[in-house]
Amino acid sequence: TIGERSVNRTLLGVVASAQSFFMVPVDTxxxxxxxxxxxxxxxxxxxxSPAAIECFDATASVTGVSFIDRDLDLGELGGHLSWEQPQxxxxxxxxxxxxxxxxxxTNKSQVGLEVPVGAEFTHVP
Numbered sequence: 001t002i003g004e005r006s007v008n009r010t011l012l013g014v015v016a017s018a019q020s021f022f023m024v025p026v027d028t029x030x031x032x033x034x035x036x037x038x039x040x041x042x043x044x045x046x047x048x049s050p051a052a053i054e055c056f057d058a059t060a061s062v063t064g065v066s067f068i069d070r071d072l073d074l075g076e077l078g079g080h081l082s083w084e085q086p087q088x089x090x091x092x093x094x095x096x097x098x099x100x101x102x103x104x105x106t107n108k109s110q111v112g113l114e115v116p117v118g119a120e121f122t123h124v125p
Contacts, residue, residue, distance in 0.1 A: 024036070033055065035053065036052065036055055037050040058088070059086075060086040060092050062084060062086060065081070068080065078123075078125065080121060080123060081124050085120060095116075095122075097122065111125070
């Protein structure tokens with residue numbers, strides 16, 4: 001049963017013995033936990049010694065975004081877009097730039113190509 005809670009544990013799911021993987025659902029709340037555990041189970045008992053791996057809950061948002069529009073045509077943008085890289089950027093593969101209807105990303109569309117890791121600016125075409 002997904003979401004079943006006991007003392008400091010949450011059951012994420014049960015997997016058939018023929019499987020050796022489980023897809024943790026996106027947006028699964030980790031509460032105050034620090035590890036993912038895998039217990040083997042017989043028909044009558046859950047074995048006491050699980051395999052464990054520490055959770056790495058990655059957040060990697062850029063900050064300090066700055067843009068000055070240098071394109072003087074109405075309805076068009078162009079200029080230097082800069083940002084500060086996240087402090088923990090080891091899992092970032094690239095940056096993607098979008099235009100959107102709102103800050104939340106409504107109706108977003110990608111602008112240009114991906115920007116490689118290590119870059120802190122790009123030119124908006």
